[in-house]
Amino acid sequence: MNSSGMSRIPQVPSLLRRISFSFLLGFGLFVLGAGLQGILQQRSLTHISIYLDDLVLGVLAGLMAFAYEHRRSRELRQKLAVISAMTHHVRNALQTISYVPYTEQAKQMLLIQQSVNRIQWALNEILPGEGQEAQNFPPTMAMAKEAIDTEPPTGTTGKP
Numbered sequence: 001m002n003s004s005g006m007s008r009i010p011q012v013p014s015l016l017r018r019i020s021f022s023f024l025l026g027f028g029l030f031v032l033g034a035g036l037q038g039i040l041q042q043r044s045l046t047h048i049s050i051y052l053d054d055l056v057l058g059v060l061a062g063l064m065a066f067a068y069e070h071r072r073s074r075e076l077r078q079k080l081a082v083i084s085a086m087t088h089h090v091r092n093a094l095q096t097i098s099y100v101p102y103t104e105q106a107k108q109m110l111l112i113q114q115s116v117n118r119i120q121w122a123l124n125e126i127l128p129g130e131g132q133e134a135q136n137f138p139p140t141m142a143m144a145k146e147a148i149d150t151e152p153p154t155g156t157t158g159k160p
Contacts, residue, residue: 025064033057082126089122 013021037053093115100108 029057029060032060085126086122089126090119093118093122 033053033056036056040048040052096111096115096118100111103111
């Protein structure tokens with residue numbers, strides 16, 4: 001693994017940065033609550049101020065928790081979509097490989113190579129960040145058909 005291949009992998013914030021952000025967020029809520037309580041006490045709304053102050057802080061904390069969970073949910077959906085796409089491509093390629101013993105010997109190596117190319121393409125395109133540069137296209141049946149048509153047939157036909 002080289003550093004140039006790692007450039008597409010998102011970096012996790014350091015522990016110090018996460019602690020600092022959490023502390024500043026909590027301190028901001030404290031300052032907002034203290035300021036709101038001071039304003040409400042100046043206006044002689046002491047009966048309402050107790051509940052209103054708590055309500056505002058509760059709503060803000062709830063909104064922050066919702067934003068955090070929404071971001072986590074979105075990231076999880078993206079990861080599941082990548083896993084689904086990889087599963088689709090790899091299963092299709094493996095299905096082709098599993099049927100290779102039932103094809104003509106001349107086509108066997110070509111079908112295996114096509115399946116390997118499809119898996120390599122999926123690894124490069126769907127899971128970027130490592131290895132060589134990604135190709136812009138997956139292996140197609142048209143390319144395989146052209147290669148099969150140009151190969152001389154092998155096997156026994158019963159003719160001398």
